[in-house]
Amino acid sequence: MSVGAKPRQPPAQPTAGTGAAPPPWWRRPRLPQQTLARSILLALVFGVVLYIVSELFGPFNDLRLATGAYYFAALAGLTIVTGLNGQISLGHGALMMVGAYTTALLIGREGWALAPALVASALTTGAVGALLGGVAARLRGPYLAGATLAFAVGLPALAYQYPNTFGGANGLEINPPTPPSALGANFPLERWQAWIACFGALIVYVLLANLLHGRSGRAFRAVRDDEVAAQIAGLNVGRTQVAAFVVSAACAGLGGGLLAMVDSLAAPGAFTLTLSLALITGVVVGGLGSLAGAVWGAIVLVMLPVWTGDIAGAFSLPTQIQSNLPLILYGLILIGVIVAVPEGIQGALRAGASAAERRLGGRGHKLASENLTNAAQKEG
Amino acid sequence: MSRFLDLTLNGVSTGMIYASVALALVLIWRATRIVNFAQGGMLMVTTFVALAVINKTGSYWLGFFVALASGLIFGALVERVLIRRVEGGPPLNAVIATLALLILLQGAAGAIWSATPRSFPPPFSIRGYVINGHRVLFSPNDLFTVIAVLGVALGLFGLFKRTDVGLRMRASAFAPGIARLEGVRVGRMLTFGWALAAMAGSLAGVLVAPAVFVGPNNFDPLLVFGFTAAVIGGLDSPLGAIVGGLILGLCLSYVSGYLGSALVTLGALVILIAVLMARPSGLFTSTRTRSV
Amino acid sequence: MRHFVKYSCATAACLLTVGLAVSGCGSSSSSSGSTVGVTATSVTIGSHTPLTGPAAPGYSEIDPAAAAYFKYINSQGGIYGRKINLIYKDDMYNPAETVTVTKELVLQDKIFAMYAGLGTPTHTKVVAYLNAEHVPDLFVASGCPCWDNGTTQPWTFGWQPSYQIEGKILGQYIAQHFAGKKVGVFYQDDDFGQGGLAGLKEEVPASAIVSTQPYQPGTTTVAPQITAIKSAGAQVLVDFTTPIYTALERLTSFTLGYKAQLVIGNVGIDPTTVGALLASYSKGKASTALIEGAISDDYLPSPTDTSNSWIALFKKVHDQYEASAPFDGNTVYGMAQAYTFAEALMKAGKNPTRQGIVNAVESGLPPGPGLVPFRYTKTEHGGYGGVAMTTINKNGQIVFIGPPLVTNPGSGPITQYTTAQATAPANGLP
DSSP: OOTTOOOOOOOOOSSTTSOSOOOOGGGSOOSOSSHHHHHHHHHHHHHHHHHHHHHHSOHHHHHHHHHHHHHHHHHHHHIIIIIISOOOOSOHHHHHHHHHHHHHHHHHTTOOOHHHHHHHHHHHHHHHHHHHHHHHTTOOHHHHHHHHHHHHHHTTHHHHHOHHHHOGGGOEEOOOOOOOGGGOTTOOHHHHHHHHHHHHHHHHHHHHHHHHHSHHHHHHHHHHHOHHHHHHTTOOHHHHHHHHHHHHHHHHHHHHHHHHHHHTEEOGGGSSHHHHHHHHHHHHHHOTTOHHHHHHHHHHHHHHHHHHHHHHHHSOOOHHHHHHHHHHHHHHHHHHHHHHOTTHHHHHHHHHHHHHHHHHHOSTHHHHHHHHHHHHHHHO | OHHHHHHHHHHHHHHHHHHHHHHHHHHHHHHHSOOOTTHHHHHHHHHHHHHHHHHHHOOHHHHHHHHHHHHHHHHHHHIIIIIHHHSSSOHHHHHHHHHHHHHHHHHHHHHHHOSOOBOOOOSSOOSOOEETTEEOSOOHHHHHHHHHHHHHHHHHHHHHHHOHHHHHHHHHHHOHHHHHHTTOOHHHHHHHHHHHHHHHHHHHHHHHHHHHOBOTTTTHHHHHHHHHHHHHHOTTOHHHHHHHHHHHHHHHHHIIIIIOGGGHHHHHHHHHHHHHHHOTTOSSOOSOOOOO | OHHHHHHHHHHHHHHHHHHHHHTTOOOOOOSOSTTTTBOSSEEEEEEEEOOSSTTOTTGGGHHHHHHHHHHHHHHTTOBTTBEEEEEEEEOTTOHHHHHHHHHIIIIISOOSEEEOOBOHHHHHHHHHHHHHTTOOEEEEBSOOGGGOOTTTOTTEEEOSOOHHHHHHHHHHHHHHHSTTOOEEEEEESSHHHHHHHHHHHHHSOGGGEEEEEEEOTTOSOOHHHHHHHHHTTOSEEEEEOOHHHHHHHHHHHHHHTOOOEEEEOHHHHOHHHHHHHHHHHHTTSOTTGGGTTOEEEESSOOTTOTTSHHHHHHHHHHHHHOTTSOOSHHHHHHHHHHHHHHHHHHHTOSSOOHHHHHHHHHTOOOOTTOSSOEEESSSOEEEEOEEEEEEEOTTSOEEEEEEEEEOOSSSOOOEEOOOOOOOOOTTSOO
8 A cells, every 4th residue: 555545435334424434453553653652662561571571580591681682783773774775784793893892992991881882882883884884885785795794704803903902812801880789789780781781772672663664764665675766756875875874883883882791892703704694694584674573583593592502402412413413403493494484583473463364354345445444544 | 026926826826716616606696696605515515525535435536526526416406405495585585595504514514524624635746836946835736726717617608608508597597487488497407507506616625625624614714705706706707706716815815924814804805895896796797787 | 564563572572581481591599609519419510612613623622521531530439429510511712602601501500610611712701700700710721821810810720831831931942952043933813822922032032033923713824924934034933823723834834845943832733633634645654744853842641642641541531431532632631621620629528619629729739640730829820830842753743852841921930840740540530
């Protein structure tokens, strides 16, 4: 249903003069229609859920929660530039590295507090993203993939080349944030870190949800779908693509800064090509182009290695096989998922929910056209 | 001055290795418009198989032949079983599928053959040639590598430009619908393309194995530099793969020699960006362009 | 569409909860109580090591060898009736993963102590955590001198001689036996190679070192570095390399026709490993021909010296519990380290506590299979204090060419250690 199309006339009602029947109960809007209010409300809801989860399962799972949160920040950014804007990036691990090192340097060397350091990391990485985006805007498809891959592999060289600044192979360490004394003396550090990371993830969610549903999101999509048409419509294609990179880089930078806070480190060994490839895997498997997809992707990235490790641990095999079994399972499961669910987890859920809705709707033309009317009235 | 000569020769030999991986990537791209991230893993497996044959029979050339043959079969198998299912969908899905295959292959190789790297015999001597009473960093084995890779590149070039099969392959990749109407068995051409590419990759594997040893992760840097070389040269061009490989090999040798080995990966990035800024689709793009 | 966002995210949160529950949630107790991991019949310890990935070659053999040795000890009755249970986890040499598996071992698996954590870039990221949580961090598998600080890191102990100590002793040998010759150094560009080089510079005069060439682990060609050393005219080539890079250097030098007196650090000399990598080039000659005559050092008996009581014991354990694994320097390292832990646990007494085992190590441990004593005091947590010089003979075996020498990582003197190595106990128990 395109914006601005004329609504279709509903068919004649059996009883005259009463107007269109109200929509069925699951289609009645429950949330505010404006994106900002809605996203803030949802963020509060998620915040409460995450708080409950963090309290339930013990400090080690708080570490997993924090890990999922910083993955979400990076994945959300990546899905904007790759899903929404159509530019494949295999270099977001290196962007996380920029954020992590910025945070580590500001906190460790300059004595900054955590929050301003994270903001500075996002901004710095956004600036790097502008550079990367400027290069990327001229490239397409596999050439862009190659350039971002070279970026992912090449950037860690700076850590080795300037060991006095960046700590060389050992990298930098930072002291973990101490929980405020108001929470009690024995408050687990991991829970405090999880709260900070989840808070950062929620901020990313609110900002990106507004971007996704707003003018910028539409501009990104327009450029992805048809560059020529977008240009005719008045969009500056190059600037839009750079903007997408800047936004996604800032998110990746924040994710990297949160990683530095959670793991208390910034070291080149944590930002290899494997990380960049894992991020792209996460966004595709989760569902390209949506924030919910980024959530699924984060869950997959954190939990799939755990599940494959647990399954492998259930057997008692010679060490050589035992230690490689998680990798084998990981590869097999990933292949299975991408073949069975080509549009990603979120895409599959969406399709499944639509199918369920059609089945529940069941009254044929009348309801279908009512839906169309309602949809048209909302869009218009 | 002799150091410069040695660095240049080293650049040529390593560049040819990158070119051989790049050729395999170019082949798959031309045949199916997919970047095969599992290429490094596939050639690693066929090299292990070749090594097993060599150790059992003592014959290098039998192992060489088995590597190429198993590459053909492996490539066809991967295309039919895995790639067939992600071919029509979003292009990123094929990327994820090949990445997952790479992880699977590395895990399987580690489980079967362990992480301990193994020695792979070179077919010819590795003692450098003597020029003007001075031994240089280029051996009969390096010469064999150069000739073998050039031979494969010429063979592929000829295949695409001059033979019927090559035409059918190109048609299957660019316009499968029309190709089908013309009677081309598109599916079979795609399988053949992957088989051929995997064979080229297996050749790369046996050529480089003596220098990097054989282990589950030993061929990883090859994929990165091979992909970079293919992008530099243009993903559609076998000739570009050679030129891209040589440029990359030479530049990285000079960077490592004069600036330090820490800067090699950064050097590769700089070279790649420099080329792509001037020519966004690589040095030797084919005349047909795909998008704005 | 918006409803899907809300429902999906709520579902996501539910699934996350389920997922966490399924994967085994731990209780939220803190790691207080100094007998965590100890029961009447067992002691549980944990380790992190690269089992997969590019750093796995060689290192992935160490923990399985230790586990095999612990199995043997357990079959002989264990230590005071307790079986030693070693849980080792793969961190793929990724420091972020090291943090995760370490916290998993401490918080979920409730280990008594961290054992043989491998790698400097990896383990340095968990030292602060382990010390803050008062978890004994025993016998780190790395030669960084950074574990040697009983004042600021009271719970952390090294085990192998530090790279500086090794470099110093090698340097003294070079200064004494190759005085006046030009020296070139080919070293790995991390604390392993840099530490060795720093130690070397303590003893070899600066004017003698004509070229130092670092290489990045992961590089596929070392020719640019070797050509530089050859151009500088180095007559002595020092390799602070891992076995793969020793082999690569040897092959490159062979192609170039570059011959020099080789000095190879302990990590990179293992003839079994290096010989296997060079086997294809020997064509009838010994596969170790390219390292024949190299000078090296060692602090443990050589794996090929089956007349040594310790090697005989380790070989017996290996053949019984992990026969398909290689038997090389990594195996001897892993089992010797396991023996040291058994010593520490025994010294901690019938009711071991975390503080108790730390006190036991600080009071000093016998060297066991080591040729030199440990440097374990309240302030020194360094591990073995020196090495003995070795060379590779024409059969590819390590033979000792000098007495054990000990020193400290700083500028202290190098002295001889004259106490002979103890004989191995038949049942493997200290």
